[in-house]
Amino acid sequence: MSVKKIKNGTEWTVREGHEKISDRFDPDNFLSDLNGKNYTLVKENRVRSVISMPGSDINENGIYIKYFKRGGYKEYIKHLFVPTKARIEWEVGNALLSKDINTALPLAISEGKRRLLIVTETVINSEELMEFCQSNYEGSLSVERESEKKILLDKLALLIRDIHEKGFCHYDLHAGNILIRFKEEQNVAGYDLYLMDLHRVKIFKSISVRQRMYNLAQIFNSLSSIMTKADKLDFIRSYGSNALGNITDKNKLVRQIDEQSSKIRNIHYGSRRKRSLKESSIFSRQRFAGTKMFFRKGHDTDNFQALIEKHNNALVNNERTVIMKRDSKTILTRHTIKDDTIQNVVVKQYKAGCLGRLLKNIFRGSAGRKAWVAGNGLRVYGFNTPLPLALIEKKLSGITTDSYVIMEEVKDSLEMDRYILKNSGNLTGLRMKRELIRGFAKTLGEMHNHNIFHHDLKTCNIMVKEKGKSFDFTFLDFDKVSFNDGITVRKRVKNLTQINLSTPRLFTFADRLRFLKEYLEQCNIMSEKKKILREIVNLSKPEKILYVSFNGDVTEDW
Numbered sequence: 001m002s003v004k005k006i007k008n009g010t011e012w013t014v015r016e017g018h019e020k021i022s023d024r025f026d027p028d029n030f031l032s033d034l035n036g037k038n039y040t041l042v043k044e045n046r047v048r049s050v051i052s053m054p055g056s057d058i059n060e061n062g063i064y065i066k067y068f069k070r071g072g073y074k075e076y077i078k079h080l081f082v083p084t085k086a087r088i089e090w091e092v093g094n095a096l097l098s099k100d101i102n103t104a105l106p107l108a109i110s111e112g113k114r115r116l117l118i119v120t121e122t123v124i125n126s127e128e129l130m131e132f133c134q135s136n137y138e139g140s141l142s143v144e145r146e147s148e149k150k151i152l153l154d155k156l157a158l159l160i161r162d163i164h165e166k167g168f169c170h171y172d173l174h175a176g177n178i179l180i181r182f183k184e185e186q187n188v189a190g191y192d193l194y195l196m197d198l199h200r201v202k203i204f205k206s207i208s209v210r211q212r213m214y215n216l217a218q219i220f221n222s223l224s225s226i227m228t229k230a231d232k233l234d235f236i237r238s239y240g241s242n243a244l245g246n247i248t249d250k251n252k253l254v255r256q257i258d259e260q261s262s263k264i265r266n267i268h269y270g271s272r273r274k275r276s277l278k279e280s281s282i283f284s285r286q287r288f289a290g291t292k293m294f295f296r297k298g299h300d301t302d303n304f305q306a307l308i309e310k311h312n313n314a315l316v317n318n319e320r321t322v323i324m325k326r327d328s329k330t331i332l333t334r335h336t337i338k339d340d341t342i343q344n345v346v347v348k349q350y351k352a353g354c355l356g357r358l359l360k361n362i363f364r365g366s367a368g369r370k371a372w373v374a375g376n377g378l379r380v381y382g383f384n385t386p387l388p389l390a391l392i393e394k395k396l397s398g399i400t401t402d403s404y405v406i407m408e409e410v411k412d413s414l415e416m417d418r419y420i421l422k423n424s425g426n427l428t429g430l431r432m433k434r435e436l437i438r439g440f441a442k443t444l445g446e447m448h449n450h451n452i453f454h455h456d457l458k459t460c461n462i463m464v465k466e467k468g469k470s471f472d473f474t475f476l477d478f479d480k481v482s483f484n485d486g487i488t489v490r491k492r493v494k495n496l497t498q499i500n501l502s503t504p505r506l507f508t509f510a511d512r513l514r515f516l517k518e519y520l521e522q523c524n525i526m527s528e529k530k531k532i533l534r535e536i537v538n539l540s541k542p543e544k545i546l547y548v549s550f551n552g553d554v555t556e557d558w
Helices: 020-024 027-033 073-078 085-098 129-137 143-165 209-222 229-239 250-277 301-316 355-364 367-380 416-422 430-449 489-501 509-523 526-540
Strands: 002-007 010-015 040-044 048-053 063-069 106-111 115-121 126-128 168-170 178-182 191-195 201-203 283-288 291-296 323-326 330-336 344-350 388-396 399-408 452-454 462-467 470-475 481-483 545-549 552-556
Touching: 002 020, 010 020, 020 106, 027 063, 027 115, 063 085, 085 106, 085 115, 085 168, 085 201, 126 129, 129 143, 129 178, 143 168, 143 178, 143 191, 143 209, 143 229, 168 209, 209 229, 209 250, 229 250, 250 283, 250 367, 250 481, 291 301, 301 323, 301 330, 301 344, 301 388, 301 399, 344 367, 367 388, 367 399, 367 481, 416 462, 416 545, 430 452, 430 470, 430 489, 430 509, 452 489, 489 509, 489 526, 509 526
Parallel strands: none
Antiparallel strands: 002 010, 010 106, 040 048, 048 063, 063 115, 106 115, 126 178, 168 201, 178 191, 283 291, 291 388, 323 330, 330 344, 344 399, 388 399, 452 481, 462 470, 545 552
């Protein structure tokens, strides 16, 4: 049961027994109401904030408060005809509970003139299903762990089937919006699954095959790091393929769902890549005196401006210990920084010293901006880059002249060509060499599978770091990275030839063939092996091997 009441001119709908909530919070003065209270900011962006408060006289389990910001006059008009996000969460939450589907208990809702609040009970002893799965079921698993994963995925499939059969379609159904609540300590035999973040749930008389397939594609996408093809087939069996149309071949169903999952992933990644140029929960921007700055939140912007001054002073004074590289297009300098989490940074300056580059800056954006977006974009896809901290663009009459990217210095790593030279003794050991080959082939294959292309993929632009018995790879020069153009055979051959021509001859012909085989298997294009190998050989034969040693550039004959 819920009751309606008016408090300070604002209407509240409150679950019976929780009337105190309306006395504690005013939606239009919510932030000031938090002063002096014990709370945790869980999430914040330009649309909403999520606050967690521990158990109290309001609710012994604690409460979650979602605080939505109204978007102005247009949104006010819109919500005269359609319910607000807070209202949807309230109504859907109660509807789910009435159908015996687990979700957080809605306690109160208020729709103020400028702000909206919805208060729910905390789901105690729980964590996001995505985080739980990534922590426990990624990589090679024991028989016991594999069995646990199968039980969990079966239970998830049954939950989604139940949601659909009861008329609910969650248009943002990923594993991050499902909680796993343990009845005792983390024990895979005793837990329940809770559906969360309900403002994108709609209720229908029946759920179409198209809607069902879309939800399954969202789940497959969010759990792609733990789900094998066999897992997906089992998931379809548990869900019930009879509810997915006339297709009886489960392999065909999985292929169709995977195709849709890939489209969802590309849209999601594309959206996240663009956030580095917008105000968001991670990034911000400023303008001042002929300068535009985009930066990662949590760092002092005064430090960034001081670094540009240090960079320019180092160039004027020709400080060789600071200057890492200097040519007609770019300059790199290394500096220390006063920061709680970062010690050393690199400033990379992209010069616009001629008319052609100025025109490119006008019509295509600066090289620095491209590097900033690409560096953050690669990290979105899970590839390592030096952490980009800030982009600073100097402008004259609105035209970008020079641009600077400030990034964290890569630690405990060596360029791949130098790593091979330094560890030539260790790499003669079959296991380490094969692990390096396998790891990099897998990384490059994944990059191409995501339609990511690095136009200058030489070994000097790839940093290698040993990580136990495996390797981490960090990509440099990411202003030369493009996304979503499609990876043709020609592009594959170009990258593979760049790697081939910049790898020291310490790597034998057999090593290079093994790398190609691993790469082709990762990309599922073994049928193209002869064609790709022939083109790599034809392009490599007339050239010399060229790489960077500790003493400078080295050329070798085949």
